[in-house]
Amino acid sequence: xxxxxxxxxxxxxxxxxxxxxxxxxxxxxxxxxxxxxxxxxxxxxxxxxxxxxxxxxxxxxxxxxxxxxxxxxxxxxxxxxxxxxxxxxxxxxxxxxxxxxxxxxxxxxxxxxxxxxxxxxxxxxxxxxxxxxxxxxx
Amino acid sequence: xxxxxxxxxxxxxxxxxxxxxxxxxxxxxxxxxxxxxxxxxxxxxxxxxxxxxxxxxxxxxxxxxxxxxxxxxxxxxxxxxxxxxxxxxxxxxxxxxxxxxxxxxxxxxxxxxxxxxxxxxxxxxxxxxxxxx
Numbered sequence: 001x002x003x004x005x006x007x008x009x010x011x012x013x014x015x016x017x018x019x020x021x022x023x024x025x026x027x028x029x030x031x032x033x034x035x036x037x038x039x040x041x042x043x044x045x046x047x048x049x050x051x052x053x054x055x056x057x058x059x060x061x062x063x064x065x066x067x068x069x070x071x072x073x074x075x076x077x078x079x080x081x082x083x084x085x086x087x088x089x090x091x092x093x094x095x096x097x098x099x100x101x102x103x104x105x106x107x108x109x110x111x112x113x114x115x116x117x118x119x120x121x122x123x124x125x126x127x128x129x130x131x132x133x134x135x136x137x138x
Numbered sequence: 139x140x141x142x143x144x145x146x147x148x149x150x151x152x153x154x155x156x157x158x159x160x161x162x163x164x165x166x167x168x169x170x171x172x173x174x175x176x177x178x179x180x181x182x183x184x185x186x187x188x189x190x191x192x193x194x195x196x197x198x199x200x201x202x203x204x205x206x207x208x209x210x211x212x213x214x215x216x217x218x219x220x221x222x223x224x225x226x227x228x229x230x231x232x233x234x235x236x237x238x239x240x241x242x243x244x245x246x247x248x249x250x251x252x253x254x255x256x257x258x259x260x261x262x263x264x265x266x267x268x269x270x271x
Contacts, residue, residue, distance in 0.1 A: 047227045050194040
């Protein structure tokens with residue numbers, strides 16, 4: 001079960017081509033800078049966003065990212081939700097394994113970005129698309 | 139079309155990546171560099187990534203591909219200037235960039251290339267040298 005909290009603000013970034021993945025990285029950089037994450041944490045979150053944004057594009061055929069500022073008690077975090085309407089992930093446990101790839105990547109995207117974030121959840125239905133939600137708390 | 143410039147200095151090719159590369163731009167750089175290596179018979183390639191704020195699995199793979207293709211074309215590659223935060227993130231991501239020679243800065247990267255290229259040239263007359271390392 002994913003920890004959540006009150007949403008203070010949101011922003012949606014469309015993902016339709018590889019330049020949009022650059023915009024995803026830039027917006028996440030702006031958010032994490034404003035939230036005063038350390039440089040290493042910023043780098044981790046932006047890298048995770050880049051991996052997940054690319055998945056949305058390559059495997060989901062495009063979609064969007066929703067950024068949210070989550071407040072849970074005294075903790076604040078950034079939540080990134082990547083949604084697509086692609087074919088879905090048939091076997092989530094397998095998709096999370098390092099080295100597993102359905103395309104021509106290295107197979108580090110999902111498992112690697114899970115390691116870079118604090119909370120991570122995949123919702124996927126065959127034929128109904130995929131939503132990957134990840135939170136990093138400050 | 140958007141391109142990353144490749145500078146030639148004698149037997150060496152120098153690239154400084156100063157923009158946030160989208161995937162297609164990274165692939166264009168990979169093709170351009172491979173072509174340039176064979177065109178000018180380059181012996182060494184230096185890629186400066188000190189301006190890169192992130193290296194994700196795609197960029198990491200592109201760098202590894204460039205190094206592998208260069209090696210097949212008899213050129214050495216060195217990647218220099220990785221920011222510490224990028225290094226920490228890459229390792230946590232699960233990528234330790236095997237097969238890529240790195241150096242802290244341009245100066246030590248060039249030094250490495252010069253030494254490696256000089257030692258290769260020294261063993262050029264050893265015909266049938268099929269050593270692999």
